[in-house]
Amino acid sequence: xxxxxxxxxxxxxxxxxxxxxxxxxxxxxIAPEVGVGKATIHHHFPxxxxxxxxxxxxxxxxxxxxxxxxxxxxxxxxxxxxxxxGFWEDCIRRQDMPFCIGALLASEIPSLPETxxxxxxxxxxxxxxxxxxxxxxxxxxxLLTAEHGSAVAADSLIASVHGAMLAARVAGSDPSVFSxxxxxxxxxxxxxxxx
Amino acid sequence: xxxxxxxxxxxxxxxxxxxxxxxxxxxxxIAPEVGVGKATIHHHFPxxxxxxxxxxxxxxxxxxxxxxxxxxxxxxxxxxxxxxxGFWEDCIRRQDMPFCIGALLASEIPSLPETxxxxxxxxxxxxxxxxxxxxxxxxxxxLLTAEHGSAVAADSLIASVHGAMLAARVAGSDPSVFSxxxxxxxxxxxxxxxx
DNA sequence: GAGCTTCAACCGACCAGTTGGTAGAGCTTT
DNA sequence: AAAGCTCTACCAACTGGTCGGTTGAAGCTC
Numbered sequence: 001x002x003x004x005x006x007x008x009x010x011x012x013x014x015x016x017x018x019x020x021x022x023x024x025x026x027x028x029x030i031a032p033e034v035g036v037g038k039a040t041i042h043h044h045f046p047x048x049x050x051x052x053x054x055x056x057x058x059x060x061x062x063x064x065x066x067x068x069x070x071x072x073x074x075x076x077x078x079x080x081x082x083x084x085x086g087f088w089e090d091c092i093r094r095q096d097m098p099f100c101i102g103a104l105l106a107s108e109i110p111s112l113p114e115t116x117x118x119x120x121x122x123x124x125x126x127x128x129x130x131x132x133x134x135x136x137x138x139x140x141x142x143l144l145t146a147e148h149g150s151a152v153a154a155d156s157l158i159a160s161v162h163g164a165m166l167a168a169r170v171a172g173s174d175p176s177v178f179s180x181x182x183x184x185x186x187x188x189x190x191x192x193x194x195x
Numbered sequence: 196x197x198x199x200x201x202x203x204x205x206x207x208x209x210x211x212x213x214x215x216x217x218x219x220x221x222x223x224x225i226a227p228e229v230g231v232g233k234a235t236i237h238h239h240f241p242x243x244x245x246x247x248x249x250x251x252x253x254x255x256x257x258x259x260x261x262x263x264x265x266x267x268x269x270x271x272x273x274x275x276x277x278x279x280x281g282f283w284e285d286c287i288r289r290q291d292m293p294f295c296i297g298a299l300l301a302s303e304i305p306s307l308p309e310t311x312x313x314x315x316x317x318x319x320x321x322x323x324x325x326x327x328x329x330x331x332x333x334x335x336x337x338l339l340t341a342e343h344g345s346a347v348a349a350d351s352l353i354a355s356v357h358g359a360m361l362a363a364r365v366a367g368s369d370p371s372v373f374s375x376x377x378x379x380x381x382x383x384x385x386x387x388x389x390x
Numbered sequence: 391g392a393g394c395t396t397c398a399a400c401c402g403a404c405c406a407g408t409t410g411g412t413a414g415a416g417c418t419t420t
Numbered sequence: 421a422a423a424g425c426t427c428t429a430c431c432a433a434c435t436g437g438t439c440g441g442t443t444g445a446a447g448c449t450c
Contacts, residue, residue, distance in 0.1 A: 003398090003399075005399080005400085019305040019306070020218075020303070020305060020306040021216070021302065021303055021306070023215075023216070023218040023219040024218040024303070024306040026434075026435065026436075027435085027436065027437085028434075028435080028436095036399095036400070036401085037400070037402070038401095038402095039400070039401060039402080039403095039437090039438085039439090040399075040400050040401070042438080043398085043399065043400070043401095044399090046437085047436075047437080048435095048436065048437090099302070103302075103361060104302050106364055106365050107216065107294070107298075107299050107302045107361060107364065108215070108216055108219070109364050109365065110214040110215060110364075111215040111216070111219040120365060121365055124362070124365045147379075147382075148375070148379055152375050152376070152379060155362060155372070155375065155376055156355065156376050156379050156380065158358065158362065159354075159355050159357075159358025159359045159361065159362055159376045159380075160351065160354050160355050160358055160380075161358070162354075162357070162358040162361050162362075163353065163354025163355055163356070163357040163358035163361075164354045166298055166301045166302060166354065166357050166358075167319070167350055167353065167357075169301055169302065169304050169305075170301050170304065170319045177350070180343070180347050180350065181347070181350055181351050181354045184342075184347060184351050185354075185355075187342075188383055198424090198425080200425080200426090221408075221409065221410075222409085222410065222411085223409080231425095231426070231427090232427055232428075233410090233411085234411090234412080234426075234427070234428080234429095235425075235426055235427075237410085237411065237412080238424090238425065238426075239425090241411085242410075242411080243409095243410065243411090
């Protein structure tokens, strides 16, 4: 059982990290929003690296839960990929979490503590792993094509989605910019084009 | 005519920004590397926003020069796209400039000064503009396909390249990771597949 | 159940170091 | 002498982090 304050700190830290990355948020930003002193945050997360790593660990855990649920509820590989794209379309449209923390922190890697880098790498591995499996399944059933192998196809889809997030942010968090790029990337994988 | 110190400051600032972004470098980092006092930097670039904007402005100017030269030297649209990908492959392989400053700063947009954001947006517009023209040319000559229009095709290629940079950084600045993704993205545009 | 201990949670005050930025004086170059 | 450039010294604000101490609830003993 975790304390409520502990969870609130993670919530606020996550929100700040999505919009500012690792280097542009501070304990002083979090404390008043949670309604505690700075020292309280240090009590739960001794160092900033601990806090960021904990945010990422929880983020990855939630992702795994989402993926498990999705795989249970949806069996069609094409629909599974659509759900992945759709998830981010919703996030950007609703303006909460308009960016993947993993992708954001990836760009800051050279200035990140090692523990945080490990979580970022882990997140990319998680993502590539389950997408690769979905694509492989689709290829086996003749629904998807992956000319250069399912691993490259998965990496490419991820790259397109991350690049689309970047483009959307440049365009002022415009969901249509994200959709145009991401949907086209998914379309490349289909044997029967839908657009 | 600009002073040598002025140019040196821009060089060091650019290098630091490529690896750390906007928020994780300081005047104190630059000064000793250039061999001047902090105040000297402030003399040339009154605020940090001025410095970052100047770095981006010079970066864009250099890019425009590169593009002009490329368009003059290479006429085949396919070869032009290959040169774009090849440019970044070289950058990542040689380990100088292993990331596009524009893309890096784009992820930090919510915490960036307005003048810097404008330069970032300008860079994306530059990039999308000339790639769109190249793709349009290729489509007209039957060398390239752009199902959803040349603008979306250009945005998609940019997104793939930026996402590939991210993936390469996660993999420890691995040039082969970048190449696999970026080359596949370019391949999608060809009418005659080469891989 | 009164009295005692233990312990996680929390706090204000404080720390040294860094941040972006300034003031003013001393050089050169024109 | 004016203009441009660079310097040392300084500033207030903020950084991540520590300190000693308070609170309150749970666990224990008699």
